[in-house]
Amino acid sequence: MSAADESLATRKAPFDVARIREDFPILKxxxxxxxxxxxxNSASTQKPQAVIDAMARFYADGYSNVHRGVYLLxxxxxxxxxxxxDKVRAFxxxxxxxxxxxxxxxxEAINLVAHTWGRRHVGEGDEVxxxxxxxxxxxVPWQLLCEEKGGxxxxxxxxxxxxxxxxxxxxxxTPRTRILAVAHISNALGTVNPIRRIVEAAHRRGVKVxxxxxxxxxxxxxxxxxLGCDFYxxxxxxxxxxxxxxxxxxxxxxxxxMPPYQGGGDMIRSVSFEKTTFGEIPHKFEAGTPDIGGAxxxxxxxxxxxxxxxxxxxxxxxxxxxRATEAIxxxxxxxxxxxxxxxxSVLSFVIQGIHAHDIGTVLDADGIAVRAGxxxxxxxxxxxxxPATVRASFGMYNTREEIEAFARAVRxxxxxxx
Amino acid sequence: xxxxxxxxxxxxxDHGKRPRNRxxxxxxxxxxxxxxxxxxxxxxxxxxxxxxxxxxxxxQGSGCAISTASASLMTESLxxxxxxxxxxxxGKFHALVAGGEGPASPSPELGKLGVFxxxxxxxxxxxxxxxxxHTLRSALHGDGRAAPSD
Numbered sequence: 001m002s003a004a005d006e007s008l009a010t011r012k013a014p015f016d017v018a019r020i021r022e023d024f025p026i027l028k029x030x031x032x033x034x035x036x037x038x039x040x041n042s043a044s045t046q047k048p049q050a051v052i053d054a055m056a057r058f059y060a061d062g063y064s065n066v067h068r069g070v071y072l073l074x075x076x077x078x079x080x081x082x083x084x085x086d087k088v089r090a091f092x093x094x095x096x097x098x099x100x101x102x103x104x105x106x107x108e109a110i111n112l113v114a115h116t117w118g119r120r121h122v123g124e125g126d127e128v129x130x131x132x133x134x135x136x137x138x139x140v141p142w143q144l145l146c147e148e149k150g151g152x153x154x155x156x157x158x159x160x161x162x163x164x165x166x167x168x169x170x171x172x173x174t175p176r177t178r179i180l181a182v183a184h185i186s187n188a189l190g191t192v193n194p195i196r197r198i199v200e201a202a203h204r205r206g207v208k209v210x211x212x213x214x215x216x217x218x219x220x221x222x223x224x225x226x227l228g229c230d231f232y233x234x235x236x237x238x239x240x241x242x243x244x245x246x247x248x249x250x251x252x253x254x255x256x257x258m259p260p261y262q263g264g265g266d267m268i269r270s271v272s273f274e275k276t277t278f279g280e281i282p283h284k285f286e287a288g289t290p291d292i293g294g295a296x297x298x299x300x301x302x303x304x305x306x307x308x309x310x311x312x313x314x315x316x317x318x319x320x321x322x323r324a325t326e327a328i329x330x331x332x333x334x335x336x337x338x339x340x341x342x343x344x345s346v347l348s349f350v351i352q353g354i355h356a357h358d359i360g361t362v363l364d365a366d367g368i369a370v371r372a373g374x375x376x377x378x379x380x381x382x383x384x385x386x387p388a389t390v391r392a393s394f395g396m397y398n399t400r401e402e403i404e405a406f407a408r409a410v411r412x413x414x415x416x417x418x
Numbered sequence: 419x420x421x422x423x424x425x426x427x428x429x430x431x432d433h434g435k436r437p438r439n440r441x442x443x444x445x446x447x448x449x450x451x452x453x454x455x456x457x458x459x460x461x462x463x464x465x466x467x468x469x470x471x472x473x474x475x476x477x478q479g480s481g482c483a484i485s486t487a488s489a490s491l492m493t494e495s496l497x498x499x500x501x502x503x504x505x506x507x508x509g510k511f512h513a514l515v516a517g518g519e520g521p522a523s524p525s526p527e528l529g530k531l532g533v534f535x536x537x538x539x540x541x542x543x544x545x546x547x548x549x550x551x552h553t554l555r556s557a558l559h560g561d562g563r564a565a566p567s568d
Contacts, residue, residue, distance in 0.1 A: 032420075353435070355482035357457055358426075361543060365422045374458045387458040387480070416426060417435070417483065 015312040021397050023048040023304075034367030037402045042187050042215055042346055042393035043371055045240045047301075054300035055242065058293050066292055067266055067283070081292050084299030085282075091302045092232060092249050093223035099255065101282040102295050105246035106214040107137040109233030110181070112248055112285060113210055114141040116258040117231075118179065121208075124150035127176045129207070131193070132158040132383055133186040136376045138212045142181060152176075158383060162189035162338035169198065173205045180209050184216035184232075188377040188391065189338025190321070190346030192220070199228040208254070214238055218395070219317060219344045221310040224249055236294060240396075241301030245294030248285070255281040262287040305396075313396045317345045320394045320403055327407035331414060337389045348375070348389040351410075354417045356388035362416060363390075366409045368402075424536030425543065426483065429491075434483030439493035443474035450560065452553030454545055459485055463553045472496045472504060475554075482546050484537065489550035491530055501558050507531075508551045514538070515547045 021027050026046045029036050038046060058080065064073040066081045082097070089097045103109045118141075122128060128142045132155050139153075146153045156172055157165050164182075173180070180202045185192050195211055202209045210231040216222055218239040224232045231254070235246040250258075260267055260278050264287030269277040278284045305313070324347050328334050333352035351359060360372030371391040374381045381387060392406055446464035453460050459481035466474035475496050477489045492511075496504050510525050515537040524532030537547045 355459075355480075355486075357482040357543070357546065358434075358484070361425065361540065362422060373456065378458065381458065387460075416422075417431065 015308070015316050017316065017397065017399055020308065021399075023050065024397050025049055025052070027397060031367040031369070032365055037366075037368040037398075037405050039392040039394065039398065039402070039406060040369045040371050041218070041395035041398075042238075042391065044237045044243070045218060045395050046397070047242070048240060048304050050304050051241060051297055051301050054297045055293060058296050062296075063293065065289055077292060080296045080299075081290070084295045087299040087302045088247050088249075091217075091222070091306065092247075093225050094249050095225060096252055098281050099249055099252050101248040101250065101255070101285045102290050103233075103246050103248050103285075104244060104291070105235040105237070106212060106233045107141075107235075107246075109231075109246055109248035110138055110210065110212065111141045112261045113179075113231050113233075113250070114145045116261050116285075117208070117254065118142070118145045119149070120259060122146070122149050122151045122178045125176060126151045126178045127154050127174060128152070129154050129156060129172055129177050129180040131156045131164055131182045133162060133164070133189055133191060133193075133377070133380055134181070134183055135187050135212065135214070136378070137214075138181050138183060138210075139379070151178075155379075156180075156182075158189075158191075158380075161340050162186065162191045162380075163340045164191070164193055164198075166194070166197070166201075169201050173202060173207055175205075177202075177205065177207045180207050181212065182209070183212040183214075184222070185213075185219065185344050185346075186338065186340075186377075186380070187215045187346070188348055188375040188380045188389070189340065190343040190348070190393075191338060191340035192216075192342040192344050194342075195227045195229060203228065215344075215346075218305065218313075219310070220314055230254055236298040236301065239298075239301055240305055241298040242291075242294045245291045245298050247298075252281065255285070258285075260287070261285050264288045266290075308396065314344070316396060317394045317398075320398055320400070321345060321347060323400060324392060324394075324403045324406060327403060328410050331410065332418075333414070334410075337384050337386065345394045346391060347393070348391045350386050350389050351413065354413060356390045358417065359390045359410070359413050362413045363406070363409045366405065366412070368406055368409050370406075420536070420539030425540050427533050427536065429530065429533045430483060430487040433487035433490040437477075437486050437490035439476045439490065440478065441476040442478065443476045445474060446476070448557045450553045450557035452549050452556070454481075454485075454549050456545065457482070459546070459549065461485065461489060461550055461553055463489070463550060463557045465554070465557050467501070467558070470501050472499050472501070477550065477553075481549070482543075484534075484543055484546035485549050488534065488547045491533070492550050492554065495529060495531055496554070504554065504558060508555060511551060512548060516544045 064077045066078040088100045208230040211229045213234040217234045232249040237243040267287040337348040356372040443466045445466040448465040461479035475493045
């Protein structure tokens with residue numbers, strides 16, 4: 001057991017943000033001569049030393065290709081890879097390990113479902129229902145599918161708070177609706193959607209549900225069986241793990257009935273020039289050599305997050321969100337974008353007469369990293385009548401002091417541009 | 419480190435807040451729309467061109483302080499200039515804001531536009547300053563659409 005593992009094993013509640021910060025080397029660096037205040041966790045999260053070490057250790061000690069060799073190293077690498085899959089299964093509360101498909105990220109997971117399940121089940125005149133708060137990655141794959149098949153993309157709108165208008169759900173779930181694709185948590189607004197209720201309504205009509213969990217997994221405990229969804233997607237890099245690896249969960253009977261996504265090695269049972277038979281799930285969807293290291297290290301990131309505890313992380317982030325909201329909401333000209341009753345870890349705002357990019361530049365000069373722009377959610381921007389927002393998004397390592405620094409910098413913006 | 423005040427000089431803040439020539443000239447005969455897909459900013463530039471001379475120029479749209487001030491000061495600088503002179507000025511402006519590391523020494527022809535010398539220290543903001551100019555070039559020469567290439 002390494003030192004990092006021991007510190008994990010002995011870590012006890014209560015939540016100790018100072019100790020967590022020690023685990024993240026990047027938080028020690030200066031930006032423009034100021035301590036880094038990293039508030040862009042919805043875009044991506046920083047990596048703890050345990051994750052960085054696990055990556056090096058895997059390549060130094062345990063690396064080979066998977067599912068191929070008869071030699072010891074290949075057996076070890078295969079075991080590590082499949083153990084990581086089981087960690088993901090437990091993390092999502094899935095029933096079976098074979099329901100976990102490794103992909104590049106949330107975007108690929110959604111594209112996989114659109115290409116395979118979608119192409120088989122969405123035909124001319126059929127409908128795909130998305131919501132008005134989706135990230136582009138949960139809009140465009142469905143749009144492409146509908147264009148190809150002559151289907152129709154429909155949208156469940158959001159209200160002025162940024163909450164889904166659930167009273168419209170029943171009328172939008174028509175006899176032609178095949179699948180409903182919805183974010184668990186909005187990347188632009190922070191809205192936490194009532195997935196269980198949405199799934200119940202959809203399933204009553206025989207409509208499948210895909211949940212984009214990219215923003216959820218690092219902030220809330222997820223249990224796909226409790227949610228009842230058919231598909232759930234997330235990215236490793238948003239849960240303190242590496243880029244390049246993500247996960248599609250799908251209910252086994254759906255995955256089994258779906259055609260393969262890409263053809264190649266590792267996804268077949270037998271190949272001849274006359275006929276190829278495909279392998280079992282999940283391998284049927286994992287053509288080619290996967291990101292083995294990424295998957296193994298994602299398993300390590302899940303260990304790290306689980307040891308700290310998602311409930312404790314959520315409570316900490318809720319406190320930060322409340323403080324940040326309190327600190328800026330009454331400043332002159334500030335308008336919060338997204339004021340849902342259930343919100344998580346995201347504070348989007350605009351300031352009358354001051355462009356988001358100017359705010360972002362001024363904050364950056366103080367070492368504060370926030371996102372400024374359309375946040376890959378242009379329909380959300382349009383809904384609120386703005387070209388762009390500033391988004392501060394919080395992670396487990398952010399502190400109350402950082403929220404104060406953020407609020408000071410926002411006040412500085414007001415002084416500068418007024 | 420680059421200083422914020424080098425980027426946001428008083429003249430820039432002033433033109434960002436109160437842009438000049440944000441209007442469509444009544445006799446405009448050239449138009450182009452510029453779009454920065456990175457930030458979603460849109461700008462339209464309108465030119466009244468007579469005998470190869472910019473007799474009037476205005477713009478519409480809203481963006482950040484840098485792009486708005488750049489559009490405003492651009493329109494002020496170009497009235498009465500020939501197309502060739504406008505092109506030459508863009509060349510000098512481009513060299514000023516996208517010229518690379520180190521302090522810039524604005525060429526005297528740039529006049530007030532020299533106030534954008536600080537932009538080069540903020541690489542993420544170069545496109546903000548050049549969007550109005552790319553749009554102008556498209557209005558003078560092109561197909562009416564512009565996308566910044568730097």
